[in-house]
Amino acid sequence: MEGTVEVRFVAINRIHCRDDYRARFEELFQSRAHAIDRMPGFCGMQVLRPQKPDEPYLVMSFWESEDAFRQWVGSPEFLEGHKRGFDDLRAARERGEEPPMTSAFVTYEVIAR
Amino acid sequence: MEGTVEVRFVAINRIHCRDDYRARFEELFQSRAHAIDRMPGFCGMQVLRPQKPDEPYLVMSFWESEDAFRQWVGSPEFLEGHKRGFDDLRAARERGEEPPMTSAFVTYEVIAR
Numbered sequence: 001m002e003g004t005v006e007v008r009f010v011a012i013n014r015i016h017c018r019d020d021y022r023a024r025f026e027e028l029f030q031s032r033a034h035a036i037d038r039m040p041g042f043c044g045m046q047v048l049r050p051q052k053p054d055e056p057y058l059v060m061s062f063w064e065s066e067d068a069f070r071q072w073v074g075s076p077e078f079l080e081g082h083k084r085g086f087d088d089l090r091a092a093r094e095r096g097e098e099p100p101m102t103s104a105f106v107t108y109e110v111i112a113r
Numbered sequence: 114m115e116g117t118v119e120v121r122f123v124a125i126n127r128i129h130c131r132d133d134y135r136a137r138f139e140e141l142f143q144s145r146a147h148a149i150d151r152m153p154g155f156c157g158m159q160v161l162r163p164q165k166p167d168e169p170y171l172v173m174s175f176w177e178s179e180d181a182f183r184q185w186v187g188s189p190e191f192l193e194g195h196k197r198g199f200d201d202l203r204a205a206r207e208r209g210e211e212p213p214m215t216s217a218f219v220t221y222e223v224i225a226r
Contacts, residue, residue, distance in 0.1 A: 010161055044226065046120065046226050049221060049224045050220075106165070108161035110160070111139055112139070113158060
């Protein structure tokens with residue numbers, strides 16, 4: 001995103017939220033840890049709220065390369081950045097509840113801009 | 114994308130391509146008309162090729178506001194920018210063939226970055 005480096009790879013995390021978890025979900029990202037910002041090859045991110053409520057939220061991260069993205073997924077920064085969300089998932093599991101959100105990564109190469 | 118203005122709205126066009134149309138589809142965007150670049154409030158675009166071939170291509174456009182996006186959809190630049198693609202669709206229809214691609218817009222507000 002931010003100007004000088006070239007985005008070549010995009011990872012999109014599609015997140016379905018329970019209705020009663022939406023406000024918490026949005027707050028988690030609006031007060032995010034910024035751990036990902038320290039990763040080499042990270043170019044920026046955007047969290048997108050769908051205008052149609054049946055669509056998932058999209059968490060998009062922009063990278064110089066696929067390798068930079070893979071490094072992040074295996075890094076301490078990944079765990080640090082997701083700590084509060086992972087805690088919420090574990091707490092729901094311990095209470096025997098459905099998870100408040102489900103997520104799935106889809107990955108892309110940038111072929112034109 | 115490009116630095117100074119704030120992206121507040123994102124439109125994603127999900128495009129399913131027939132296998133035999135993929136090369137043409139990619140070429141259309143790699144030699145795109147750049148008509149959209151003239152629109153007020155346009156912040157950039159990315160064309161994303163999925164790593165899993167059953168996922169659609171994503172054409173993402175980034176805007177200062179929803180209004181800027183809506184202005185574009187109703188503009189001469191929208192028709193100019195899509196001319197070759199629309200011609201391909203019409204030619205397929207005239208030959209009685211299935212369309213080589215299908216597309217659907219999904220729209221989002223940026224709630225964090």
